[in-house]
Amino acid sequence: xxxxxxxxxxxxxxxxxxxxxxxxxxxxxxxxxxxxxxxxxxxxxxxxxxxxxxxxxxxxxxxxxxxxxxxxxxxxxxxxxxxxxxxxxxxxxxxxxxxxxxxxxxxxxxxxxxxxxxxxxxxxxxxxxxxxxxxxxxxxxxxxxxxxxxxxxxxxxxxxxxxxxxxxxxxxxxxxxxxxxxxxxxxxxxxxxxxxxxxxxxxxxxxxxxxxxxxxxxxxxxxxxxxxxxxxxxxxxxxxxxxxxxxxxxxxxxxxxxxxxxxxxxxxxxxxxxxxxxxxxxxxxxxxxxxxxxxxxxxxxxxxxxxxxxxxxxxxxxxxxxxxxxxxxxxxxxxxxxxxxxxxxxxxxxxxxxxxxxxxxxxxxxxxxxxxxxxxxxxxxxxxxxxxxxxxxxxxxxxxxxxxxxxxxxxxxxxxxxxxxxxxxxxxxxxxxxxxxxxxxxxxxxxxxxxxxxxxxxxxxxxxxxxxxxxxxxxxxxxxxxxxxxxxxxxxxxxxxxxxxxxxxxxxxxxxxxxxxxxxxxxxxxxxxxxxxxxxxxxxxxxxxxxxxxxxxxxxxxxxxxxxxxxxxxxxxxxxxxxxxxxxxxxxxxxxxxxxxxxxxxxxxxxxxxxxxxxxxxxxxxxxxxxxxxxxxxxxxxxxxxxxxxxxxxxxxxxxxxxxxxxxxxxxxxxxxxxxxxxxxxxxxxxxxxxxxxxxxxxxxxxxxxxxxxxxxxxxxxxxxxxxxxxxxxxxxxxxxxxxxxxxxxxxxxxxx
Ligand code: MIG
Numbered sequence: 001x002x003x004x005x006x007x008x009x010x011x012x013x014x015x016x017x018x019x020x021x022x023x024x025x026x027x028x029x030x031x032x033x034x035x036x037x038x039x040x041x042x043x044x045x046x047x048x049x050x051x052x053x054x055x056x057x058x059x060x061x062x063x064x065x066x067x068x069x070x071x072x073x074x075x076x077x078x079x080x081x082x083x084x085x086x087x088x089x090x091x092x093x094x095x096x097x098x099x100x101x102x103x104x105x106x107x108x109x110x111x112x113x114x115x116x117x118x119x120x121x122x123x124x125x126x127x128x129x130x131x132x133x134x135x136x137x138x139x140x141x142x143x144x145x146x147x148x149x150x151x152x153x154x155x156x157x158x159x160x161x162x163x164x165x166x167x168x169x170x171x172x173x174x175x176x177x178x179x180x181x182x183x184x185x186x187x188x189x190x191x192x193x194x195x196x197x198x199x200x201x202x203x204x205x206x207x208x209x210x211x212x213x214x215x216x217x218x219x220x221x222x223x224x225x226x227x228x229x230x231x232x233x234x235x236x237x238x239x240x241x242x243x244x245x246x247x248x249x250x251x252x253x254x255x256x257x258x259x260x261x262x263x264x265x266x267x268x269x270x271x272x273x274x275x276x277x278x279x280x281x282x283x284x285x286x287x288x289x290x291x292x293x294x295x296x297x298x299x300x301x302x303x304x305x306x307x308x309x310x311x312x313x314x315x316x317x318x319x320x321x322x323x324x325x326x327x328x329x330x331x332x333x334x335x336x337x338x339x340x341x342x343x344x345x346x347x348x349x350x351x352x353x354x355x356x357x358x359x360x361x362x363x364x365x366x367x368x369x370x371x372x373x374x375x376x377x378x379x380x381x382x383x384x385x386x387x388x389x390x391x392x393x394x395x396x397x398x399x400x401x402x403x404x405x406x407x408x409x410x411x412x413x414x415x416x417x418x419x420x421x422x423x424x425x426x427x428x429x430x431x432x433x434x435x436x437x438x439x440x441x442x443x444x445x446x447x448x449x450x451x452x453x454x455x456x457x458x459x460x461x462x463x464x465x466x467x468x469x470x471x472x473x474x475x476x477x478x479x480x481x482x483x484x485x486x487x488x489x490x491x492x493x494x495x496x497x498x499x500x501x502x503x504x505x506x507x508x509x510x511x512x513x514x515x516x517x518x519x520x521x522x523x524x525x526x527x528x529x530x531x532x533x534x535x536x537x538x539x540x541x542x543x544x545x546x547x548x549x550x551x552x553x554x555x556x557x558x559x560x561x562x563x564x565x566x567x568x569x570x571x572x573x574x575x576x577x578x579x580x581x582x583x584x585x586x587x588x589x590x591x592x593x594x595x596x597x598x599x600x601x602x603x604x605x606x607x608x609x610x611x612x613x614x615x616x617x618x619x620x621x622x623x624x625x626x627x628x629x630x631x632x633x634x635x636x637x638x639x640x641x642x643x644x645x646x647x648x649x650x651x652x653x654x655x656x657x658x659x660x661x662x663x664x665x666x667x668x669x670x671x672x673x674x675x676x677x678x679x680x681x682x683x684x685x686x687x688x689x690x691x692x693x694x695x696x697x698x699x700x701x702x703x704x705x706x707x708x709x710x711x712x713x714x715x716x717x718x719x720x721x722x723x724x725x726x727x728x729x730x731x732x733x734x735x736x737x738x739x740x741x742x743x744x745x746x747x748x749x750x751x752x753x
Contacts, residue, residue, distance in 0.1 A: 019132055023125035024062070027105045030092065035080035037094065038066070041108060041127070048103075048110070050081040050096040054234050054244055056120075058110065060137075061227040062129050071203050071229075072439065072446075073471035076248045099234065112234060119234050120198050123218035127228065136220050137228045139200065143216045145193050146604045148238070148592070150210060151186025151470075151503040152480055154179050157495040157592055157607040159189065163213040168438050168467045169417075170410035172482050172516070175489065183408055183466045183481045185438040186503040187221075188249075190233075190241050194599055199233030199241035201248065205438045205469065225435060237598045238502065239587060245504055246586025250474035252506040254579045256460040257681040257708030258328055259401060259477065260572060261290025262565045263538035264549060265511075268295035272312045278549070279327060287550050287562050288569050290680045291328035293403060293538070298331055302370035303338050305345055305393045319397045326682040330401040330464070331394060335378070335409050335444055338370030345390065349374060354383045356422050356433070364422045366411035375409055378443035379424040379436055387444075388451020395455040401462035402448050404476065407441035408467045441467025442475070449475040458710045464536070470504070477507035477536050485514025485545070490527050491622040495607040497534055501588025502595070506579070509536030513548040516541075521553035522624060522659060525560045529662035530620045532568040533612055535575070535589045560660050566677060571612075573675045573687060573703055573743070578613045580704035580718075589613065597634040606632060615672070617665040621657055629663070631655045637668040639692050644751050668694035668752070671701025671723040671731065676746070681708065686746045691725055693752035699725035705742040713739075729753075 022043070030039035036049045044062035051057060059066045070078070083096040094101040102111040108127065112120040123138040130136070141147070146158040153164050155177050166185040175182065187202040189210060202208060206225040214220070221230075233244045264282070269275050275292060282289045298315075300306040307315040319329050337345050337355070349355045355363045355374040365372050377383050394402065411417050417437060424436040445465040452461030463476040472478060480496055483489040493510035500508045512531035513519040519527070519541070528550075531537045541548045550561040578589045588595075591611045593603035609619040609631065617638060619631040633649035640647065641664040647653060655663045666672060670692045675685035691699060701723040706713040719739040725731050731748055 019130040019134070021136075022129050022131075024108055024127040025106065025125075026108055027092070027103060032085045035082055037085070037092070044127070048101070050083065050099065051076065051079055051231075052081060053097045053099070054240070055248070056096075056099070056101070056112065056232045056234070058230050058232065059227055060127050062127065062135055063133065064227075067227060067229075071205065072442065073203055073249050073469060075250050075471070075474070112232070114234070119196055120232055132224075134222050134224050135226075135228060136222050137202070137230065138218050138220045141191055141212070141217065141219050142193060145191050146594070147189055147191055147212055147219075148594070149186070149189040149199075149499055149503045151188070151505065152182050152184040152478070152496055152500055154182070154492060154496065156605065157498060157594075158605050159210075159499075160212050163209065163211045165207065165209045166438060167207040168408040168441060168469075170406065170408050170466075170481075174484055174486070175482075175492070183441070184468045184472070184478060184500075184505075186468075186470045186472075186500075186505070188245060188470055188503050190238065190502070192238060192594065192598065192604070194601070195236070197235050197238050197241045197598070199231075199235065199245050201231040201233070201245060201470065203229040203231065203470065206435055207438075238595045239598075242502060242504070242588070242595075243586050246473075249471040249504055251583050251586045252473040252504075252579070253460070254576075254583050254706075254713065255477065255507060256400070256462055257572075257576060258290045259462040260535070260575060260579070261537070261681045262288055262568060263291045263293060263330070264289055265293035265538055265540035266295065266547070266549075267541065267543045268297035270297050270311060272314065272318050275318060275322075279322060279325065281549065281551060285551055285558060285562065286679070288565055288679050289327065290682075291330050291401065292322070293540070294329060294331040296332055296334070296369055301338065302334075302368075303340070303343055303345065304333050305390050316397055319399065323398045326680050328401055329399055330403050330462070331399065332403045332405050333448065334368065334404075334406040335375050335440075336366070336368035336370060336373035336406065336411075337376065339365055339372040339374060340370075346374065348386070349376060352382075352386065354380075354386055356418065356424060358419075358421065359423050364418055366413060366418060368406060368410070368412060375418060376444075377424050378440060378447050379426040379431070381427050384443065384447035384450060387447040388454065391448065391451040392455055395452065400452065400456055400459055401464070402452060404441070404444055404448055404463060404465040407444045407465060408437075409440050438469050441465055442469040442472050445472060445476040446474075458712070460709060460711060468505075473505045473507065477509075478505050479508070479536060479538065480510040482515050482542075483510055485517040485519035485523060485541075485548075487523060487622060487624055489514055490523065490530065491608065493530070493534075494610055494620075494622075495592075497590055498592040498607075498610055501590050502592070504586065506582050506588040506590075507535045508590075509534045509538060511538065511540040513539050513541060516545060518546045519548045520624075521557040524548055524553065525557060525564075525659055526621055528561045528564045530618075530622075532564040532662075533571070533590075533610075533616075533618050535579075537568060563660065564662065569678050569681070569685075570674045572681065573673045573685065573705075574613070574616070576708075577673075577702055577704040581613075593617075593632070593634055600634055602632055603634060615667045615670040617667070619655065619663040619665075621663070627658050628654055628656045631663060633665070636697075637694065638665040639668065639751055640664075641666055646752060666690070666692050668692055669697035669699045671699060671725065673701055673703045673723070673745075675743070685743055687743050689723060689731060689745055689748040691731060691748060691750045693725075693750065706739050707741070
């Protein structure tokens with residue numbers, strides 16, 4: 001209570017005593033083998049090398065040996081560029097391709113130059129540590145340069161001026177600017193300037209802090225343990241940085257198409273008949289839907305891998321019937337396993353030592369939904385295998401998507417998580433929970449993904465997770481946890497999801513309508529308009545809140561919400577094509593304007609508009625009662641999707657948008673492939689082309705197609721069609737690839753003639 005009243009800010013004599021800081025001064029000695037530089041500092045050791053022309057790795061350990069092995073986050077094959085070294089009295093100078101690296105011997109600092117210009121520079125003291133043995137890494141920043149990335153964080157798009165912290169935390173309290181820790185840890189950021197962008201991936205799994213607030217001209221990164229393990233990406237622009245970062249940590253695989261449809265959820269649909277009624281409603285109102293989520297009440301006493309047979313007496317039939325109606329069921333699976341000696345999952349876990357334990361071998365138990373529970377040690381491969389295998393329970397029923405929640409892990413106690421001295425056995429390497437905490441959710445998602453994948457034979461799994469670490473995109477989609485039915489949270493979801501995309505996590509979304517608190521018809525409509533254009537599209541709400549299914553507020557609201565769910569399906573061919581592009585490049589589906597227009601300073605702070613790919617601009621209304629807003633249009637000509645009106649870019653306009661209208665614009669030169677209306681993704685869509693003319697740009701479009709469900713696309717079973725408009729207003733198309741069951745173009749509409 002005390003810290004939530006004014007007592008928290010009572011006058012006091014002194015603030016907390018400051019920790020003593022120890023700076024690292026100088027390079028004492030070094031060794032160079034033509035590729036890798038290693039050296040001793042006044043305290044500690046370091047290693048520096050280039051993986052390729054644009055990625056430098058700098059590791060520094062102040063309390064032990066440098067560990068050059070890579071974390072689970074990094075999948076890029078190790079490679080070491082050849083370099084050359086010269087030495088003067090004051091510095092070491094190395095050349096790696098384009099890069100000239102200068103290491104100051106006194107006042108140890110790293111400077112990287114390209115073509116004689118400084119492109120990256122640490123800030124002295126480059127490395128320091130505190131009496132608590134927290135380590136610090138300091139980097140120069142231009143005072144006004146925007147900073148992006150850092151994954152799932154509150155606040156606006158630009159993080160310059162913010163201080164954020166990474167410790168995966170279950171935050172039910174309303175998320176706001178001061179909520180510096182949420183469910184995910186992605187210690188990756190970029191500093192953007194007009195002519196270059198620098199990416200910094202600080203691969204350290206302890207609690208870390210990125211301070212871009214205390215100093216105007218430098219930023220400091222702190223970790224509570226471990227070593228400085230940094231990858232510095234030096235690139236010309238944001239796209240290059242994201243491509244290089246996702247070369248390191250992996251690209252989002254193309255999801256099964258059904259996972260890109262509309263999802264309906266609630267905490268919880270309590271019974272089999274409630275689920276059946278729900279599906280009937282979608283039919284009755286002819287609203288497209290791809291899946292229904294089952295929250296914790298489907299389980300028997302919250303035991304994972306069970307169904308409550310009183311509530312769901314014929315769950316096998318239910319799932320089978322829904323499957324016949326082309327609807328997927330996605331059940332929730334939490335990590336906590338109920339302590340119950342008659343429950344086979346608990347018994348197997350104890351007998352085979354699968355649970356996380358203290359150093360002395362006693363199993364850690366904590367309270368979650370099922371009561372006292374044990375927590376699988378997902379960091380261990382044997383445990384991953386076991387857990388993945390348990391999913392046969394679901395896959396045998398026809399389930400192919402799993403929702404992982406509470407995997408920070410969240411525990412109901414003061415610290416909100418496991419004791420920090422619980423040990424994880426990372427395939428032989430014993431690490432404390434203090435070190436492994438931020439990895440727990442990622443490893444759980446990996447176990448789930450791998451398990452589903454091997455059970456489902458050649459069928460793409462779908463995993464949704466709340467917690468994660470850098471690289472999570474390889475295994476799961478991410479939703480932004482317990483938001484509220486606040487307009488502020490609708491607004492905040494945009495920069496949050498854009499920054500996740502810049503951090504490699506393309507497949508992301510927020511609970512549409514808001515999770516806790518009660519939504520309103522207007523908020524549900526505006527939120528559905530946004531959700532329809534975000535990668536992951538699910539309406540979800542908390543128990544005891546009012547229902548917020550599309551029909552919950554009468555006919556007008558229903559019509560409006562339905563219109564945007566339908567529109568989502570119209571845009572799916574375009575969205576799916578973006579996911580294909582993303583698997584190759586790592587570029588996100590949803591992008592901030594600055595990603596496409598990096599030289600336009602007007603885009604740097606643009607938090608309330610986004611681009612879907614490069615050609616579609618969305619500027620949603622995120623305030624109650626508003627039917628107009630100012631919209632910035634980057635250079636070029638744009639078309640209003642609804643009216644076909646042309647808008648010249650490079651300026652702001654006041655856009656009108658009644659409650660039924662999402663401000664939606666298409667860039668000139670686009671051939672947009674819209675799908676014909678369907679009731680879910682399992683139905684075949686045909687294509688209607690919308691051609692947006694341009695006076696001076698090529699007019700093109702792309703369509704990627706495959707079976708939507710298997711991994712056959714990785715064996716050339718796909719089809720890519722390129723559309724191009726010729727002088728005579730004819731659209732010619734060219735297809736390549738082996739997939740033969742693609743859709744047909746049934747109409748072409750030319751806009752802007
Ligand atoms: O807060 O499973 O974020 O989506 O409905 C309770 C119940 C735990 C938190 C998730 C939310 C889910 C809820 N869970």
